[in-house]
Amino acid sequence: MNRFGFLIHPLGMQDVVRYAPNARGKREALVSKILEWMPPYQASLVTGVRSKAVDTPIEGHFITVPMLPRQFLEKDRDWVFEKVLRGALLAQSCGAQIVGLGGYTSMVGEAGKAIAERLDVGVTSGNSYTVVAAMEATLAAARAMDLDLTRSNVAVVGATGAIGAVCSRLLSRQVARLSLVARSRSRLQTLAEKIHAEGRCAVSIDNDLERGIREADVIVTATASGGSIIRADSLKPGVVICDVALPHDVCREVARTRPDVLVVEGGVIEVPGEVEFNFDFGYPARHSLACMAETMILALEGRFEDYSLGRGLSLEKVQEISRLAQRHGFRTAGLRANDEAVTSDKIEEVKSRIKDHRRGLSVIR
Template identity: 40%
Template sequence: MEDSFAFIIHPIDPKRDVSRKYPTLGKLPAWLIDYLSLFFPPVFISEIKGICSKANGRSLKGWFVACPLTPTRMVTLPPAVVYKKIIQTGQYAEKLGARLLGLGAFTSVVGDGGITISQNLDIPVTTGDSLTVAMAVRAIREAAQIMGTFLESAKVAIIGATGAIGSVCANMLAPDVRQLLLIGRRQEKLNEVAASARKRGCQDVILSSDMAQLHEAHLIITVTSAVESIIEAKHLRPGAIVCDVARPRDISRQVAEQRPDVLVIEGGMVEVPGPVDFGFNFGFPPKMAYACMAETMVLALEQKYESYTLGKDIKLSQVVTIDKIADKHGFKLGGFRSFERAVTDDEIAQIKACYLPNHAKNNSQFRSNGQPAIS
């Protein structure tokens, strides 16, 4: 039997995303697209070809299928209605021949994080969150190195720290950072994440629900399920690095317009091995996909047909395992992108120049205890 998968997408920005498949429909007002999304059936988007394992040359067949619901619809409709739409889309993927299903964007976080959907389909389901964590942490580490920000003396903020992705990101970074700022709304869960981070090696952990405290952070990973942006230009210190894993974005476009002294990158962009043709333009360069998409591909290449990442609890061991499997098959962190465009070396140099003219000089100085200085 041929190795295969399908991945569910849905319109994040109603006018933009609908226009990519149906230009005429995309001309409708956003409110009308939002309203009509409830009445559309699952949509075939494209066949995916050319994925090829670096380890063994195994190839994959795949499909993008769309659940028509917008983010606003997913968070306002009764969960049973949303589940029904996603399950219908999964059943459509089964008919196409998919042996594994990945859940994208809000389809992976609505309700119980894919568990109910999995129970109502005949093929395994994954949210892709495990590889998303791995790639987000890789991205923030690489960005910090390029910007000359030392983890061991940095304050790192996790927004959405009580969620499945945010909590594991906090635990992965805990052994290497000076201070963690965990921002979330569920105090009991924040306490659990903080206790785990302290066991992992970071004793200085601050808990908050106040976005104003974000101004103190050097590095930020943000991964909420907010429908609107929550991070504004005023929230960020000069030289801050923000890895935005959320879809829709947590960070406002005004940051790009008003803050030339901060680096904003999209989290979880992965380069897929082989002469890949996605058959659809979802706004990325050739061969690039979101990490949640890539996890589905990785599992199929590994012939690991199981519901790998489901629910609201991700184990660190899951993240480490899928990261190793992805690396084996040739999946790797893609280049940095910010608001649908590549971040160039010149732009990074300009960011450094804006926030710290003597950046190189300051970051070459060390404190008497041997720790690198940081602004």
């Protein structure tokens, strides 16, 4: 039996209430204080993953690191690091031979490198397979909307991050113009120079979010902002958005007020076998996040080594994990948004709203 561990954390109050219903109605400040005192704990045992290529059985523990995204961003860095490290050590003591760092746990300690140095087993953020899933979802959504990427303006928000940087480099090979958006101009400049040197498309940088996405036909967003930074009134009619961030970068109001915009989640995977997570993280049966799936794939392969760590992910590893995922029968789920499948009816509705808008028949904003 090969064993993995995977660190998770609540993405917001709705997750806290799902796991601890008596938290309902409590103030976030109080809940945060309680989470602060709680040590990491075993949340569930994951069983039933079945590769189509090998007979190796695997199982794994989900370990909760009880912290909300805001706490990762605002608490003392050393304190956050120590708490994540305790979670990773707990996974190791449960027998994990590879430990995946989910959500914001992968952003501490030089994007996982310092955690890996303190463990005796392999560590990954799962970000290489997240890039694969995000690119597949983006391309599928653009195709569904009949968008020709070679003529499109594409923006990547969180472009200098672990996921954003590789997505930017991959997109630069197939789009007309790329707008790189994040807060630090100097890091954006460095990335833009790298993409220029690779000689692909026209590239601009912007540290003003609204300006950086205003002309975009397609947006891939993967920030660690704490969520809800992309507002309905910043978006061009007809834009396709792939939201990889957790919590999501796109405000909930977009679904309600912008029927002319297609938002899809990037990073949802169908897991092969009769997998039981024994834990409700809000996805349909047998579906997981790409970062969880990467950890499972490495466990199936017996690759108990450090894999996706740091902000400079390699294109080779992205290609390799894509190949390994196919070999074992993992695949990107159909398009999803707001906890449900994006149906062909929904896509037709968005297209018709765009047509109406072009003919001046409706006021969308």
